[in-house]
Amino acid sequence: MTEYLIRRxxxxxxxxxxxxVVTFIxxxxxxxxxxxxxxxxxxxxxxxxxxxxxxxxxxxLPVQYVNWIGDLLRGDLGYTFKNHIPVGEIIWPTVGHxxxxxxxxxxxxxxxxLPWGIYNSTSEYGLSDQTASFIAYIGFAMPTFWFGIIxxxxxxxxxxxxxxxxxxTMGKEGQIxxxxxxxxxxxxxxxxxxxxxYVKYARSSMxxxxxxxxxxxxxxxxxxxxRVVFRHALRNALIPIITVLGxxxxxxxxxxxxxxxxxxxxxxxRLFVQMAVAREYSVLMAITLLTAVFxxxxxxxxxxxxxxxDPRVKLSRKGGAAx
Amino acid sequence: MAxxxxxxxxxxAGFHTERGFLRAVDRVSLSxxxxxxxxxxxxxxxxxxVTSLAIMRLLDYSGGTIAGGEIRFRGVDLTELxxxxxxxxxxxxxxxxFQDPISALNPVFTxxxxxxxxxxxxxxxxxxxxxRKAVDMLRLVGIPDPEMRAGQYPHEMSGGMCQxxxxxxxxxxxxxxxxxxxxxxxxxxxxQAQILELLQRLKRELRTSILLITHDMGxxxxxxxxxxxxxxxxxxxxxxxxxxFERPRHPYTIGLLRxxxxxxxxxxxxxxxxxxxxxxxxQLPGGCRFHPRCPYAMENCARxxxxxLEAADGHRSACWLTDMPEVMT
Numbered sequence: 001m002t003e004y005l006i007r008r009x010x011x012x013x014x015x016x017x018x019x020x021v022v023t024f025i026x027x028x029x030x031x032x033x034x035x036x037x038x039x040x041x042x043x044x045x046x047x048x049x050x051x052x053x054x055x056x057x058x059x060x061l062p063v064q065y066v067n068w069i070g071d072l073l074r075g076d077l078g079y080t081f082k083n084h085i086p087v088g089e090i091i092w093p094t095v096g097h098x099x100x101x102x103x104x105x106x107x108x109x110x111x112x113x114l115p116w117g118i119y120n121s122t123s124e125y126g127l128s129d130q131t132a133s134f135i136a137y138i139g140f141a142m143p144t145f146w147f148g149i150i151x152x153x154x155x156x157x158x159x160x161x162x163x164x165x166x167x168x169t170m171g172k173e174g175q176i177x178x179x180x181x182x183x184x185x186x187x188x189x190x191x192x193x194x195x196x197x198y199v200k201y202a203r204s205s206m207x208x209x210x211x212x213x214x215x216x217x218x219x220x221x222x223x224x225x226x227r228v229v230f231r232h233a234l235r236n237a238l239i240p241i242i243t244v245l246g247x248x249x250x251x252x253x254x255x256x257x258x259x260x261x262x263x264x265x266x267x268x269x270r271l272f273v274q275m276a277v278a279r280e281y282s283v284l285m286a287i288t289l290l291t292a293v294f295x296x297x298x299x300x301x302x303x304x305x306x307x308x309x310d311p312r313v314k315l316s317r318k319g320g321a322a323x
Numbered sequence: 324m325a326x327x328x329x330x331x332x333x334x335x336a337g338f339h340t341e342r343g344f345l346r347a348v349d350r351v352s353l354s355x356x357x358x359x360x361x362x363x364x365x366x367x368x369x370x371x372x373v374t375s376l377a378i379m380r381l382l383d384y385s386g387g388t389i390a391g392g393e394i395r396f397r398g399v400d401l402t403e404l405x406x407x408x409x410x411x412x413x414x415x416x417x418x419x420x421f422q423d424p425i426s427a428l429n430p431v432f433t434x435x436x437x438x439x440x441x442x443x444x445x446x447x448x449x450x451x452x453x454x455r456k457a458v459d460m461l462r463l464v465g466i467p468d469p470e471m472r473a474g475q476y477p478h479e480m481s482g483g484m485c486q487x488x489x490x491x492x493x494x495x496x497x498x499x500x501x502x503x504x505x506x507x508x509x510x511x512x513x514x515q516a517q518i519l520e521l522l523q524r525l526k527r528e529l530r531t532s533i534l535l536i537t538h539d540m541g542x543x544x545x546x547x548x549x550x551x552x553x554x555x556x557x558x559x560x561x562x563x564x565x566x567x568f569e570r571p572r573h574p575y576t577i578g579l580l581r582x583x584x585x586x587x588x589x590x591x592x593x594x595x596x597x598x599x600x601x602x603x604x605x606q607l608p609g610g611c612r613f614h615p616r617c618p619y620a621m622e623n624c625a626r627x628x629x630x631x632l633e634a635a636d637g638h639r640s641a642c643w644l645t646d647m648p649e650v651m652t
């Protein structure tokens with residue numbers, strides 16, 4: 001176990017390092033590099049050179065990369081070009097805001113999707129199952145920003161029931177009730193989007209398990225359907241669902257750019273779009289890196305959960321979770 | 324006459340499909356007295372497994388239905404009971420051992436857990452007491468170091484060991500009848516012998532009755548008090564093991580016995596086979612269902628279905644040829 005953790009951590013560090021290289025190259029290869037955004041066209045040639053030199057932009061790319069990594073290791077994410085604010089100061093609050101929004105949407109999704117999917121697996125093609133399919137089509141087909149705008153139009157503008165956007169009403173910052181009201185619309189938009197696939201996963205995973213020999217054995221033992229479904233089938237059905245959860249975990253941090261923009265939610269997604277427009281490279285790289293960390297951590301957590309649910313999975317010396 | 328432990332009368336069961344009802348089991352009658360072993364023998368597709376699932380009332384969960392007949396267990400007709408009441412008998416007084424032991428055990432629970440569960444559900448035992456009894460059951464079925472094995476998962480055990488666990492599970496509540504559906508088919512030959520021996524010993528020691536489903540005449544010879552031979556969904560011959568082996572009446576049974584590879588015959592002689600294959604349920608021939616493959620078929624056989632008639636004391640056969648000459652065996 002300890003050996004597994006160490007190996008896994010080393011692998012993660014290596015992957016992260018590779019990601020930093022790729023990120024750095026991509027950002028610098030993009031048209032309209034940092035020079036153009038920072039250096040005003042009115043600046044004289046000589047003044048521009050001085051500026052470039054001060055910012056370190058005249059040095060070769062590998063050197064710039066090593067400097068950046070060095071700062072990163074000391075916890076220094078760099079400064080924005082524009083107002084020279086530390087990047088960390090900008091990013092950290094948005095991470096929290098995004099986690100609140102996405103966490104709420106995700107929790108709600110799982111709370112609805114798992115029971116619903118399980119129920120549908122026991123009554124295939126019933127009314128409830130058909131309804132889930134219908135919602136799935138809508139959820140997949142409907143652009144989230146459009147759905148968000150429709151909800152704003154109805155619930156905020158027309159009926160005046162819920163706040164239009166933002167995270168808090170001005171002057172009420174920190175009040176839970178106010179936060180919950182603001183969460184309603186964006187969480188609805190996100191949940192409808194997630195719900196579709198999770199109900200389907202839960203249903204198909206359960207259906208497959210309910211067909212297994214050991215379920216027949218459980219029935220032959222004279223167990224009630226409740227025990228058969230929730231004790232014998234569910235634990236086996238959770239295994240593939242965990243895979244999907246692990247893969248979706250990064251969405252928690254990065255995936256809600258559109259929804260955050262529509263509802264003016266001060267999270268990472270919105271920040272990323274703003275900073276991309278402003279060509280704030282240090283912020284963009286920091287967000288990309290952070291997302292990468294979440295992906296790696298997500299997979300790691302999924303592997304640990306596997307071992308928890310499925311005794312056949314041993315966290316072995318040979319890298320990942322092996323069945 | 325003493326009350327029969329299990330009495331199946333005219334059981335008809337099968338599956339509803341788009342093309343109508345598929346009659347996998349056709350008016351099958353079986354009976355079993357306490358302390359005895361009845362072997363139901365037949366090829367795959369003969370309806371043996373559907374019969375066993377019907378008796379357990381598990382057919383409903385496999386998409387099948389019981390279309391007629393009675394299944395009397397200690398006089399109570401199981402077909403009349405709602406599932407809620409069957410559950411109190413199933414896994415308790417009437418239990419089942421399945422063909423493939425590895426897939427029959429739930430991979431995410433330990434062996435001890437799965438045995439203890441029956442005891443907790445049916446006998447209301449505390450978790451601790453149930454676990455202790457589960458360990459005792461593992462010892463009873465001959466698993467070495469049962470305390471350790473009880474804490475293991477199915478994937479940590481061999482197929483033979485898993486089958487012992489399944490048998491321990493079936494025996495835990497001290498049932499009156501165990502239905503074993505091809506309990507040795509998925510196992511290695513040496514392990515097969517061990518499992519059969521175990522079943523024999525348990526039957527002697529615990530006086531449990533066994534309904535053994537098998538395609539293997541050799542297994543039946545070793546285990547059975549009585550034998551019922553099934554062909555294409557119906558019982559074609561039924562009698563004591565001795566009678567069936569010494570003086571089989573039905574041409575199908577005779578064919579089955581002749582096609583057992585022997586060790587005494589001359590080398591190089593061709594193994595006897597019954598020509599053709601078992602008919603599909605939806606294409607059963609008229610008259611006797613065996614007549615297209617029967618070497619003794621007569622004109623009458625294609626027209627009229629022979630009833631299961633008493634040929635000798637307690638020995639019944641469904642064949643028009645009532646005086647099967649001895650020489651044919």
